[in-house]
Amino acid sequence: MRRFLLFFGKRLIFVFPQLFGIMLVSFLLLQLIPGDPAVLMAGPFATPKVLETLRIDLGLDKSVAEQFLIYFKNVLRGDLGNSWQTTRPVTEDLLQRFPATLELIILSLTLALSIGVPLGRAGARLKTGFTRKVADYYGLFAGALPDFWLALVFIYIFYSVYSLVPAPLGRLDFMIIPPQIVTGSLLIDSILDLNFQAFKNSVGHLVLPVLTLGLINAGPILKMTQATMERMLEEDFSKYAELCGLPDKVIAKKAFRNSLPSVITIVSVLFGFLIGGAVLVEIVFSWGGAGQYAVNGVLNADFNPVLGFVLISALFSLVIYLIVDLLYFYIDPRTH
Amino acid sequence: MGTDATGMDIFSRVLFAPRVDLAIALFGTSLSAILGVFLGAIAGYYEGHGRLLGFGSALIMRSADVIQAFPVFVFAIAVVAVIGQSVQSLVLAIAFVNTPIYLRLMRSQCLSIRGMRYVESSMVSGTGDLLIIIKHIIPNSIAPILAQLSVNIGWAILLTSALSFIGAGVEAPTPEWGSMISMGFQNIVTGHWWPSIFPGLALAFTVLGFALVGSSVEILSDPIRTKKLLMSRPLVGKPT
Amino acid sequence: MQEKMILSIDELSVLFPNDEMTSAIPVLNKASLNLKKGEIVALVGESGSGKTILSRAIMNLIPSPGYISDGKIIFNELNLLDLQREEMVKIRGRKISLIVSNPKGELDPLETVGQQICNVLIHHLDFSYSQAKKKAISLLRDVRIPDPESRFNAFPHELSGGMAQRVIIAIALACDPELIISDDATSGLDVTVQAQVLDLLDKLVREKGSSLIFITRDLGVAAHFADQIMVIYKGQIVEKNNVQDFFKDPKHPYSNLLLASFSNDPEIKKIWTQKLSLEPEDISIKKCVFCDRCIKAKPKCFHSEPEMITIEGDLQVRCFNPIERAL
Numbered sequence: 085m086r087r088f089l090l091f092f093g094k095r096l097i098f099v100f101p102q103l104f105g106i107m108l109v110s111f112l113l114l115q116l117i118p119g120d121p122a123v124l125m126a127g128p129f130a131t132p133k134v135l136e137t138l139r140i141d142l143g144l145d146k147s148v149a150e151q152f153l154i155y156f157k158n159v160l161r162g163d164l165g166n167s168w169q170t171t172r173p174v175t176e177d178l179l180q181r182f183p184a185t186l187e188l189i190i191l192s193l194t195l196a197l198s199i200g201v202p203l204g205r206a207g208a209r210l211k212t213g214f215t216r217k218v219a220d221y222y223g224l225f226a227g228a229l230p231d232f233w234l235a236l237v238f239i240y241i242f243y244s245v246y247s248l249v250p251a252p253l254g255r256l257d258f259m260i261i262p263p264q265i266v267t268g269s270l271l272i273d274s275i276l277d278l279n280f281q282a283f284k285n286s287v288g289h290l291v292l293p294v295l296t297l298g299l300i301n302a303g304p305i306l307k308m309t310q311a312t313m314e315r316m317l318e319e320d321f322s323k324y325a326e327l328c329g330l331p332d333k334v335i336a337k338k339a340f341r342n343s344l345p346s347v348i349t350i351v352s353v354l355f356g357f358l359i360g361g362a363v364l365v366e367i368v369f370s371w372g373g374a375g376q377y378a379v380n381g382v383l384n385a386d387f388n389p390v391l392g393f394v395l396i397s398a399l400f401s402l403v404i405y406l407i408v409d410l411l412y413f414y415i416d417p418r419t420h
Numbered sequence: 421m422g423t424d425a426t427g428m429d430i431f432s433r434v435l436f437a438p439r440v441d442l443a444i445a446l447f448g449t450s451l452s453a454i455l456g457v458f459l460g461a462i463a464g465y466y467e468g469h470g471r472l473l474g475f476g477s478a479l480i481m482r483s484a485d486v487i488q489a490f491p492v493f494v495f496a497i498a499v500v501a502v503i504g505q506s507v508q509s510l511v512l513a514i515a516f517v518n519t520p521i522y523l524r525l526m527r528s529q530c531l532s533i534r535g536m537r538y539v540e541s542s543m544v545s546g547t548g549d550l551l552i553i554i555k556h557i558i559p560n561s562i563a564p565i566l567a568q569l570s571v572n573i574g575w576a577i578l579l580t581s582a583l584s585f586i587g588a589g590v591e592a593p594t595p596e597w598g599s600m601i602s603m604g605f606q607n608i609v610t611g612h613w614w615p616s617i618f619p620g621l622a623l624a625f626t627v628l629g630f631a632l633v634g635s636s637v638e639i640l641s642d643p644i645r646t647k648k649l650l651m652s653r654p655l656v657g658k659p660t
Numbered sequence: 661m662q663e664k665m666i667l668s669i670d671e672l673s674v675l676f677p678n679d680e681m682t683s684a685i686p687v688l689n690k691a692s693l694n695l696k697k698g699e700i701v702a703l704v705g706e707s708g709s710g711k712t713i714l715s716r717a718i719m720n721l722i723p724s725p726g727y728i729s730d731g732k733i734i735f736n737e738l739n740l741l742d743l744q745r746e747e748m749v750k751i752r753g754r755k756i757s758l759i760v761s762n763p764k765g766e767l768d769p770l771e772t773v774g775q776q777i778c779n780v781l782i783h784h785l786d787f788s789y790s791q792a793k794k795k796a797i798s799l800l801r802d803v804r805i806p807d808p809e810s811r812f813n814a815f816p817h818e819l820s821g822g823m824a825q826r827v828i829i830a831i832a833l834a835c836d837p838e839l840i841i842s843d844d845a846t847s848g849l850d851v852t853v854q855a856q857v858l859d860l861l862d863k864l865v866r867e868k869g870s871s872l873i874f875i876t877r878d879l880g881v882a883a884h885f886a887d888q889i890m891v892i893y894k895g896q897i898v899e900k901n902n903v904q905d906f907f908k909d910p911k912h913p914y915s916n917l918l919l920a921s922f923s924n925d926p927e928i929k930k931i932w933t934q935k936l937s938l939e940p941e942d943i944s945i946k947k948c949v950f951c952d953r954c955i956k957a958k959p960k961c962f963h964s965e966p967e968m969i970t971i972e973g974d975l976q977v978r979c980f981n982p983i984e985r986a987l
Contacts, residue, residue, distance in 0.1 A: 105486050116502065163776035228627035230578055232585050233601055233620030240617075327719060328780050328831060329752030338768050360491025364582055368605070378494050379586060382501045390498065398489045417815045418769060648681070 099402050111152050124387040127168025146282020165388035174392035181408045185373035189358045195298030196305050204309025226303025232364035235296045250288045252369045259286045293369050301354050308350040312343040352408040358399040422614045433595040434622050447578035448514025456522025459506050461553050462532025484520040497588050514576045529561035563641030570634030574627035597623045666871050669696040672731030687713045698871045702882035705892035711875045714840045754784040757832040759842040763824035767816040774812030774829045784835045799830040822853035841873045846971035891915050894949040902974040911982035913954045956981050
């Protein structure tokens with residue numbers, strides 16, 4: 085137990101310098117952007133007076149180092165500036181949008197795991213046969229399909245042709261009363277609120293985007309699981325288990341357990357990627373997620389949202405890698 | 421394949437589009453590969469050295485860490501936004517985003533080859549560092565990098581299309597699969613599927629092709645796996 | 661009285677196709693052996709002689725692309741090569757078990773050693789987990805691992821080589837098998853640990869009355885506790901005898917070469933190791949496997965294969981000119 089806390093503590097300490105590094109780089113990137121930073125933050129419709137006030141607040145007349153200090157202090161206070169497009173603090177905007185993205189990512193990866201892992205396992209055990217072919221081709225195709233295109237295909241089939249799901253506009257139909265926000269996840273909040281109308285409706289809206297991201301991300305998970313399991317089945321301990329006359333199921337279980345670190349790695353990489361990478365699906369479904377928010381910021385020269393998003397998603401990535409390291413520690417006794 | 425909303429013929433545009441995508445992907449990926457291999461070789465070779473070189477190696481790695489901590493997609497869009505929308509900025513965006521991958525790959529190859537006996541003996545006999553890198557390390561690292569390159573090109577095409585889809589990439593009316601899909605977007609809902617579906621299919625198959633090439637390179641570069649592949653032919657004699 | 665034969669291998673041949681798939685190399689070439697119940701037989705040979713493949717053949721687990729091309733393996737009046745996979749799985753680890761070398765590499769790194777012993781008990785003997793745990797701890801005690809209750813929860817990487825080897829022995833003995841095969845179980849261990857492990861094996865096998873095939877490259881170890889000794893060369897068994905008579909009077913030229921290699925007398929060494937075989941192997945020509953290195957080879961040896969002949973009692977030799985010692 086003590087070793088665990090030591091390990092955890094050490095890793096936690098490293099998070100802070102990494103965060104600092106990211107803040108520094110983000111800030112420097114800001115400096116690189118051509119144009120008046122005040123305009124970038126206040127928008128093209130700001131009056132000269134507003135711009136003047138902004139310049140003083142941000143210390144744009146002072147040295148770079150002092151500007152960074154101001155920026156740093158603001159971030160620590162939770163002030164990420166305002167978005168001139170939504171006219172609200174970025175922090176508020178993100179607090180509303182991040183849960184939407186997270187709900188999407190978590191559900192999609194869960195689906196991806198439940199498709200990718202069993203198929204990968206089966207593919208590794210069977211050298212030939214139908215299942216193996218399915219696994220091989222699925223892995224190949226899923227990585228090649230563009231997610232935004234697949235989303236459109238699904239919309240066409242399930243909405244335009246068969247009308248099985250509600251219109252792809254956001255997370256909830258206009259007419260439905262939304263539940264009280266507790267976690268930000270519509271599924272959880274509507275259950276907590278006993279608002280079953282909202283629950284049913286949000287599920288309907290979730291189906292297609294989760295299906296899209298889940299099916300596509302199952303590909304890399306499948307490939308990683310299959311490749312690692314195949315390697316494990318060639319290892320000495322698997323051959324020895326065969327010599328001991330242990331049944332195939334037991335040998336497969338051992339091999340899979342030894343493959344877990346790789347599976348965890350790929351899931352964490354996908355998670356980190358999807359925070360920004362789910363943008364396309366978010367756009368197609370008008371999801372109102374964080375990635376979409378950032379992209380709009382870039383395209384319209386609204387800078388604070390972009391900066392805020394980059395910072396928060398970097399923070400998330402770091403947290404995920406920390407959790408992953410803890411999981412490795414837990415699974416593999418050799419790290420103790 | 422019919423025409424799209426503006427009356428342009430889809431088939432010819434689908435056929436013509438890859439020229440742009442491919443060029444961007446090829447240039448961007450090659451750039452990132454060259455840069456990444458160079459930096460990665462330095463980082464790997466001088467890892468653990470004292471003084472300046474060791475510090476340089478650590479600096480390279482930490483910089484790669486920071487770049488990779490940024491969300492890939494948003495980073496790419498940011499690069500395009502900063503430099504301005506053009507083919508060059510897309511190439512640069514792809515290069516930026518992919519360099520850390522080759523950097524890490526090259527570094528880990530470097531570390532493992534550096535420890536091998538024949539390299540040690542080279543070092544002891546006084547061969548200069550640069551020569552060692554060129555003669556020993558790079559040739560032995562080529563295979564996984566080539567495999568990665570192929571898959572990467574496919575992925576870079578996807579990225580370019582994605583950027584074009586949201587309007588941050590190649591501008592209309594230049595034919596480009598991503599922007600074609602985006603133009604056909606609204607029509608999906610009304611049931612006109614062809615402006616969007618065909619470009620997407622073409623995109624998928626192209627990326628698939630590159631992935632297949634990449635996996636073949638991977639298998640052929642490993643003699644053990646090549647043997648296994650060849651052995652799935654019928655055996656001589658009576659198998660059990 | 662004819663004692664019961666527990667294992668009878670009859671003209672077993674194992675082939676491995678070459679890289680181009682044009683021909684196949686015999687790794688085992690009409691190998692035969694007979695093992696009585698309760699007997700300890702040492703199988704001695706150099707690297708590449710086919711000893712390990714023989715052990716894997718008995719388990720019918722030849723690594724691909726190798727395959728068994730001919731022969732019978734009769735175990736308790738049953739030809740193992742006729743069995744279906746499911747039936748063979750029930751025999752491995754239960755009636756016939758294998759002690760491997762490189763123990764730490766063969767144990768699952770993510771499971772405790774206790775759990776790995778329990779695995780065979782649970783799956784072969786239908787033990788419950790608590791029954792298996794009790795038996796596993798007593799097995800750990802039998803193989804002289806100190807503090808077995810807490811060692812039960814140890815992981816393979818936490819053990820030394822010698823202790824890991826004892827765990828492998830415990831797993832091999834767990835289901836009271838009738839036949840144990842030890843494949844180079846003591847190479848790679850320190851000499852003192854080697855001696856301990858050998859003593860342990862000796863004691864446990866004799867207590868349970870199991871039969872043991874002890875595969876080794878080390879003649880000294882073979883002399884230590886085997887009843888019978890078999891010499892294998894290039895996939896063929898070339899001599900078999902009881903241990904005392906073998907060391908007094910080895911008949912096959914190769915056996916003499918082996919003993920000479922261990923000799924302290926440089927003259928003897930020189931005599932027997934004169935001929936080095938450097939020509940590539942042409943497997944299509946029928947000849948004695950040893951003729952290229954044999955200082956007693958006659959023209960006949962290069963044109964025909966000698967059969968295994970029982971000379972008297974335990975002694976069997978595969979040679980046209982077995983060595984006669986002047987008494």
